Amino acid sequence: MFEELKTLQAKTGERQILSLFDDNNRARDFSVTALDMLFDYSKTNIDAETRDALLALVDRADVASRCEAMFSGQKINETEGRAVLHTALRNLDASVIVDGNDVMPGVRETLDRMATFADAVRKEEIKAPGGRAFTDVVNIGIGGSDLGPAMGVLALAPYADGPRCHFVSNVDGAHIHDTLKDLNAATTLVIVASKTFTTIETMTNAATARDWIASHCGSDVAGDHFAALSSNLDKTAEFGIDPARVFGFEDWVGGRYSIWGPIGLSLMLAIGPDDFREFLAGGAAMDAHFREAAGIENMPLMLALVGIWHNQLCGHATRAVLPYDQRLSRLPAYFQQLEMESNGKSVAMDGSQLDCNSGPIVWGEPGTNGQHAFYQLIHQGTRVVPCEFMVAAQGHERDLAHQHDLLLANCLAQSEALMRGRSLEEAKEKVAGKFAGAELERQASHRVFAGNRPSTTLIYPKLTPKMLGQIIALYEHRVFVEGVILGINSYDQWGVELGKELATALGPIVTGDESADSKDGSTKQLVAYIHAHKG
Numbered sequence: 001m002f003e004e005l006k007t008l009q010a011k012t013g014e015r016q017i018l019s020l021f022d023d024n025n026r027a028r029d030f031s032v033t034a035l036d037m038l039f040d041y042s043k044t045n046i047d048a049e050t051r052d053a054l055l056a057l058v059d060r061a062d063v064a065s066r067c068e069a070m071f072s073g074q075k076i077n078e079t080e081g082r083a084v085l086h087t088a089l090r091n092l093d094a095s096v097i098v099d100g101n102d103v104m105p106g107v108r109e110t111l112d113r114m115a116t117f118a119d120a121v122r123k124e125e126i127k128a129p130g131g132r133a134f135t136d137v138v139n140i141g142i143g144g145s146d147l148g149p150a151m152g153v154l155a156l157a158p159y160a161d162g163p164r165c166h167f168v169s170n171v172d173g174a175h176i177h178d179t180l181k182d183l184n185a186a187t188t189l190v191i192v193a194s195k196t197f198t199t200i201e202t203m204t205n206a207a208t209a210r211d212w213i214a215s216h217c218g219s220d221v222a223g224d225h226f227a228a229l230s231s232n233l234d235k236t237a238e239f240g241i242d243p244a245r246v247f248g249f250e251d252w253v254g255g256r257y258s259i260w261g262p263i264g265l266s267l268m269l270a271i272g273p274d275d276f277r278e279f280l281a282g283g284a285a286m287d288a289h290f291r292e293a294a295g296i297e298n299m300p301l302m303l304a305l306v307g308i309w310h311n312q313l314c315g316h317a318t319r320a321v322l323p324y325d326q327r328l329s330r331l332p333a334y335f336q337q338l339e340m341e342s343n344g345k346s347v348a349m350d351g352s353q354l355d356c357n358s359g360p361i362v363w364g365e366p367g368t369n370g371q372h373a374f375y376q377l378i379h380q381g382t383r384v385v386p387c388e389f390m391v392a393a394q395g396h397e398r399d400l401a402h403q404h405d406l407l408l409a410n411c412l413a414q415s416e417a418l419m420r421g422r423s424l425e426e427a428k429e430k431v432a433g434k435f436a437g438a439e440l441e442r443q444a445s446h447r448v449f450a451g452n453r454p455s456t457t458l459i460y461p462k463l464t465p466k467m468l469g470q471i472i473a474l475y476e477h478r479v480f481v482e483g484v485i486l487g488i489n490s491y492d493q494w495g496v497e498l499g500k501e502l503a504t505a506l507g508p509i510v511t512g513d514e515s516a517d518s519k520d521g522s523t524k525q526l527v528a529y530i531h532a533h534k535g
């Protein structure tokens, strides 16, 4: 699939990215500006010829018609026979037909119900059964039912003026224990967020939360402390949640794409319906850009092609997402699910084995913290990690603008350092006053930076609700384009199933109710250790 590009990649050889800036227009020509954002990919080894060849991949894979198929509600999730319509949750004026029905009236009605509920909780019109306002919200969910709202609530903290939001995801009892221990059950609203309402972690934590509420407030009123976000209305009723407090969504919203709908309720409670609509508007603006902008002016497309270049052609297995924004500290985890659950597949849509690698390993942490942890390897390790920096030109703390300047300087310094590196000669100059002779050589060699390491920078004015919506939708479409080019289904996640099945089977073995005899030697040994030390 990548023959021509492989030849071009080989041709780049030892070419220094820095040398590409001999062209004074390099930065401008290898950037995309849209929706007040600037995506600069000029610090990569992509040149005009490579870019053309990458764009040819887009045509060959017919990304454009696949894109329209997605937006128009065709069942592009072919292994599950489902449409992929998270975009419908934010393009509220559209009309989208699935199985002969326009899904949009339902989307708008659910959004209005969420807004009415969120407003009433925020204005203290809906109160806890004991008559006190809800001061705290605990969202219980995992994966897409946790990462999106948890990331969003933190990202948009400057806009939060509603109840405090907490997130419990792990089946590890420590998580719910440590969350509930500081809360007052009498003023806590629990949101059980699960598309399927069968996920073992979520249902176990939900039962623990119900017992906690019941033990403090009485089991007769426990249900009034709950709301649910789910497409499984039978199960929410079985759990005892009032249908008026259940916000449903359809099977065409994938878990990792679900922040735009009911799964975003905790975010809406935190920032209010108006700002939540701004967030949706940001996603919709990026959708319009993605559908309309041509080739090199299309930001998600170019972000995807840079990803394909680094992962498939240069062979860099991982990519680091490095937001210079403390409030985006959950964004790398959010992107991990978005990218790795979507494109971590080795089988093409038609069931054949992929003839290329699956999507990359995504990881990261906010700068500047990462600089004092793992950047050592990024700068001097033997393997290249393409870095994706992102930063706002302006922080929210106007009185701390000097700190934001430092943040910006650090962000820019890292991409420059990665590209420039430091030669042995330069390193020697640095230490010449301290060492001499062989020791000078030795000391200098440790201070050499290979340089020529690629990075991109996404910069935007300020992290507003609308901008966050744009950023999330940008990455969603990037994942979509990469998936289409690789020929995989980005919208199923069969790879999580086997572990779930085995965990169910191991439950009674861990408790000692069943024997471990059928298991392999390692598993048996671990079970024996558990039984010896469980206490």
Ligand code: F6P
Residues within 6 Å of the ligand: 141, 142, 143, 144, 145, 193, 194, 195, 196, 197, 198, 199, 202, 255, 256, 341, 493, 496
């Ligand atoms: O196990 C993976 C997964 O299905 C994710 O795709 C999803 O986001 C998560 O579990 C949670 O699922 P649910 O919302 O149904 O509880």
